[in-house]
Amino acid sequence: MAQQTPVARVEAPWREWMARWPTPADLAAASPGDVVRAWGRLGYPRRALRLREAAVAMVERHEGEVPRLETDLLALPGVGAYTAAAVAAFAFGDRTVVVDTNVRRVLARAVTGVAQAAPSLTAAESRLAASVVPEDPATSAVWNVAIMELGALVCQARRPRCESCPLADGCAWVEAGRPAYEGAVRRGQGYEGTDRKVRGDILQRLRDAPNSLPRQEFDDIDPAEGRIDRLLHALITEGFVEPLPNNGNRFRLTR
DNA sequence: GAGTCGTGGGG
DNA sequence: TCCCCAAGACT
Incomplete structure (x- = not known):
């Protein structure tokens, strides 16, 4: 959580996170959407996905424990x-x-x-x-x-x-x-008007939505032709978002 | 090796 | 207000 994020801002979300998922096995059992919601506005939300993937790897390769060897740690996603x-x-x-x-x-x-x-x-x-x-x-x-x-x-x-x-x-x-x-x-770094800003806005709406949102709910985020769709599909490819199985015009955080 | 990837606060 | 920077990782 503290990668590129001030420690002071991490403390509160970190405490909630650790209370909810005390062990790697607990986190590994969570859905990507759950961890992205709990990540909140810490920034660089792919870190949340990788942390969860690291938990999965710890369960699979290290009996659910955090490995001690630097080489084993380096092999974990996001580390x-x-x-x-x-x-x-x-x-x-x-x-x-x-x-x-x-x-x-x-x-x-x-x-x-x-x-x-x-x-x-x-x-x-x-x-x-x-x-x-x-x-x-x-x-x-x-x-x-x-x-x-x-x-x-x-x-x-x-x-x-x-x-x-x-x-x-x-x-x-x-x-x-x-x-x-x-x-x-x-x-x-620049932020206003960048893909990162638009991605962040899309994800924020999905985090705030209890279930799914129709594609039109993102229309006002950015006026550029095709940009929303391009970034939405990038988010799908990266594992943040999925279209509803029975309605490809609605989207939600991955379950 | 340069680009990309969020978000918020302090100076 | 604006800008800089924050326990980096990955492509």
Whole structure:
């Protein structure tokens, strides 16, 4: 849930989710529509589908348990390098190299001396991150938590709190006078008028509908000819939506 | 490797 | 108001 979504916004939906589906087997038994509804407006709803698929995989391949090995975690749907390392470290205390946006920013500043990390993770960053994780497993687990929290709470993107930072002494960025970022500009995401916005609007209506909706219910979402149908069918292909078996003009979240 | 994929809040 | 950014993953 926290992939690309602020942790503070995740907490409430996460608690409800865990109360409803405490184990992988519980989640695996839910329908795609149920999990997409419970996901609500957290964003990137395909994460909800993948989380459910991961639960299915855990039941099938890991006796309903969350696997401990990073390689097994990586093989789960929706689990990439960051999440696999994070689960192995935070849940099991193993020595992994956790590199998320917070860790990247802390290392960019404290070690490399620049205001922010590159737009996407580079090989050099991965090497740097690996080189600073302590060898001892127990110590490394604490390290991973600490550097990530430091980035989230102190070494923040918009407002670095260098006054209260334990690394301020010896921070390369502070020593350089906190120079502004001069690198490739992250391309603006943009949202209004994009496919993502329209997809989001379609899904929101389907989440809010207790049962199914006729195709015309989406007409006012976007004026472009054919766009609604194109995106609606993409959502069907991706497993979010299904047409009613006996009426192809009505749609609902997948049951 | 660049594009795509949601949504909301803080500066 | 607008813009940036948020515990990334996948194609």
